[in-house]
Amino acid sequence: MDVPFLDHLLLRKNQTRTLVHMSRESRWEEVKNAFSIQPRKEYKHLLLVDDVITTGATLTACGNILLNGACDKISVMGMAFAQNILP
Numbered sequence: 001m002d003v004p005f006l007d008h009l010l011l012r013k014n015q016t017r018t019l020v021h022m023s024r025e026s027r028w029e030e031v032k033n034a035f036s037i038q039p040r041k042e043y044k045h046l047l048l049v050d051d052v053i054t055t056g057a058t059l060t061a062c063g064n065i066l067l068n069g070a071c072d073k074i075s076v077m078g079m080a081f082a083q084n085i086l087p
Helices: 024-031 057-069
Strands: 043-053 070-081
Touching: 024 043, 024 057, 043 057
Parallel strands: 043 070
Antiparallel strands: none
């Protein structure tokens, strides 16, 4: 496949604490302003990949930033999904 890998497009503005033992609400709050991009709509469709999807908070935060400044459409892929054990 001749598909570019863009490891520079999404930037972490600040370091977040580990999300492992956080509640669902805490995870969303922790990552909601953690990412940024250099705004420029130059991609039609991006694939956003996460290693483990637990609540979707990180994917949602990143996806919203990308849709607002880098692309028109996003597909999401997770390498693993955590069981729903969070409060």
